[in-house]
Every structure is written in structure tokens, then in C-alpha cells.
Amino acid sequence: MMTGGLWRVTGAEIGTLAASGGEGLSGDVRGPHANLAVRLCRRDEGRSFVLGERIPYVLISGSRNQDEAAEDPVHAALAGLPLDLRLYCTNKLMPVLREVLQFILSRQQLKEFDMGDHTRVVAARQSPSSAALRHSWDCQHCTLRNHGHKPACAACGSKRPGAMGIEQTGFRNPSTRSARTSGRQSRLHQFAEASAQCLGCRCLLPPQNGSKSAPLCSSCTSKSGEFFLEKLEYHRQTESCLARTASVCSRCQATGPTAEILCENQVCRYLFSRLEKLRSLHTS
Secondary structure, three states, rough: EEEEEEEOOOOOHHHHHHHHHOOOOOOOOHHHHHHHHHHHHHOOOOOOOOOOOOOEEEEEEEOOOOHHHEEOOHHHHHHHHHHHHHHHHHHHHHHHHHHHHHOOOHHHHHHHHHHHHHHHHOOOOOOOHHHHHHHHHHHHHHHOOOOOOOOOOOOOOOOOOOOOOOOOOOOOOOHOOOOOOOOHHHHHHOOOOEEEEEOOOOOOOOOOOOOOOOOOOOOHHHHHHHHHHHHHHHHHHHHHHHHHHHHHHHHHOOOOOOOEEEEEEEHHHHHHHHHHHHHHHOOO
């Protein structure tokens, strides 16, 4: 997590930029933290900033520069936005490791450590569908109150979308699109069709006319019981971890086990663990 301070920017300037859509950013207002402050004001009209306030942010992958990649950590955890791990590893982690390992490794070994075959492996986490993200964001209030134990929304009673399969498209998640490219990408998105993946072998499933695709392909149908028990065990472990972190937050808040958890302390590791498990329950 990174922080940036609005040392030369007042709350009135941020509000003016938010009302104008972020156009015409001056040199004093530019930067990841300043651009994020404009977007936060556009999301919440009651949000205000003071001169010199430090704004925490994380960098999301799939953006052209750091100004567009900056995102609120809580929003990124709830929406499941993928972090730019390559940037964090290259600019933050590797310089520190090189300073430590240069005393015990040769120059060739250090070069192999920096650019070896192990660096070519990239783990890409599947983002949930846009419908599941919208429902997760809208219903987080009632689910947090119940610590995520309800399989459906406790307030509206609606069923979670995208629970039977994983939808994927060839485009970036709509929540990470910038205002400058949203029109062009939305037009391209009209020619893309979301397709479901098999929960077993992850192959693409053929579309079904007028109905949702089956969760398993024809090759994995015979093992449906194994996949069901595997998903059930993962769901149980996620619920158990969410209950433990929620109990810690309830004791820290000192409002009782049934009260709503209001804490959003972004320096607490239990907050992001709780939000991550909550997002996993919505999309599992």
C-alpha cells in the first residue's frame, strides 16, 4: 500500500475537479493520490479532504499509468481488482532483495535471480463478472452485518449472480476503465460475449439458448460429486476464516457479536482479510 499527501491541494480544488469530471488537472493536482481523490469525491459527494491529508492507495493492473492505476484499498479489496504485482515486485521488492543478496551471491547468480525462468511465471487471478461485482458492492452492508454467513443477500433476499460458473471476457473489468477510454471500450464490448468456464477443467462451455450454461462440461460431469465436495470444503474454510476475522473486529469495536462492523482502519490486516474472504463468498 502506498500513500500520497495533498500538500498543495485544498478540498475545494478537489471538489471543483470532481464536479468537472477531472478535466483540466493542473501540475499541483496531478499524481496518483490526487487523481484518486477526484474519483473518491465523484463516488461520494460528501467526501472531503483537508490540506496535507495522506491518501492510501494501491496500484491496479491494466492501466496506462500510475495516475489511472491508483485505487482505494477498500474498494479494490471489495471489488476483487487485481493488483499490479509486477510493478510492486520490480520497483519495491527487488531493489531491497538485491541489496541484501549482493553480499552472498555472485553477479551471475544475482542476474539469474532477477531475470531467471522463475520470473516468467505469472499467476493471474480471475476477476468476478461485472454483475457479481455490482451485487457484491450493493449488498456488502447487509452481508458484513451477518459476517457473510448468509448465501444470499440478507436484506433483499436476491440470489448472487455468477455463482454457478465463472464468466470471462477478453476485456478488462469495467470498474478499471478510465474516463478517457470508457466510450471506446464500451463500443468494443458490444461485440464481446461472456462465456462460462467449467468448474473442473476450466474449459469454455458452449452457450445455452435461453438458459444458463451448466457448471461442468461433458468430460467432468461424471466427477460432479468430487467437485461439489471440493467447492463445499473451500466455502466452509472461507466462512470459518471470515468468522474468525469478524470476531476479532467485533471485539476491537466492542459493540457485540451481532452489531454491524463499521471499522475501516486501512492499517489493520484483519480488515483486508475480512473483505477478501467476503468477496470470495460472493463469487464462490
